[in-house]
Amino acid sequence: MTVYEKYKKLNIDGSRIGLERGSEIGGYFCTPKGARVIGWDNGIHYCFIRGYGEMVFAVNPETGTDKYVYPLAKNFEDFLRLILACGHTAPVEQIIMWTEEQFKEFLTSDYNALMSGQQEVLDTITEKLKLEPMAAPYQYVKELQAQFDDSKIKFTDDYYDVLGLELPKGRKKKQPEYQYEQVVEISVTRITED
Structure with missing residues (x-):
């Protein structure tokens, strides 16, 4: 049994640490093909991507960088250990756009203060797993991101359409599954008797 499967069996309220249960599909323009969502925090979702094993990625449709998808941990165990160190997914996810000083400042700020039930969830993860x-x-995530080649991540046509990018070489745009009927405009003249 994987660490992720063990975590799911704990049946804890992941929303307390930024891993709320929800759709496993994602469905955003930037959700990669083959993504299996493992948790949500507002619009940001965390996932595994087919072909990358247990590596955990953040998918952020409102990113503060030029990346919408980026790795956070080599595996789910390390992802949980990052959350234990930071208290929540938010600081882990934002490492991509922060300096180490900004990261440390956030960890000690009121924005990262523990909320009701959060410490209990963290304690359960520590004890049960x-x-x-x-x-x-900070160093772990920055090193992983620096070494990661994101050019192999596959996206839907929506990703390229929304960002105004050309499709990768050799890939043809899929035709929509629906067809529109041609609209013919008809003008009606009212005839009145004089």
Whole structure:
């Protein structure tokens, strides 16, 4: 049984740590092909992508960078350890656009203060899954992102349409599954008797 499967069996309220249950599909223009969503925090979703094993990715349709999809952890166990170190998915997800100073400042700010029920969820993960917080979360995520080649991630046609990008070489745009009927405009003249 994988760590992710063990985590799911805990049946905890993941919304307390930014891993709320929801659709496993995603459905945003930037959700990669083959994504299996494992949690939500507002519009941001976290997923595995077919072909990348247990690597955990963030999908952010309102990103503050030029990346809409980026890795956060080599596997789900490390992802949980990052959350244990930071208290929530939010600071982990935002490492991509922060300096280390900004990251550390956020961790100690009121924005990252523990909410009701959050510590209980973190304690359950620690105790039941026997995990410890990641020692250097900022360095871990930055190193993973620096080494990652995102050019192999596959997207739907919507991704290229929304961003105004050309489709990758050799790929043809799919025709929509629906067809519109041609609209013919008819003008009607009213005839009146004089």
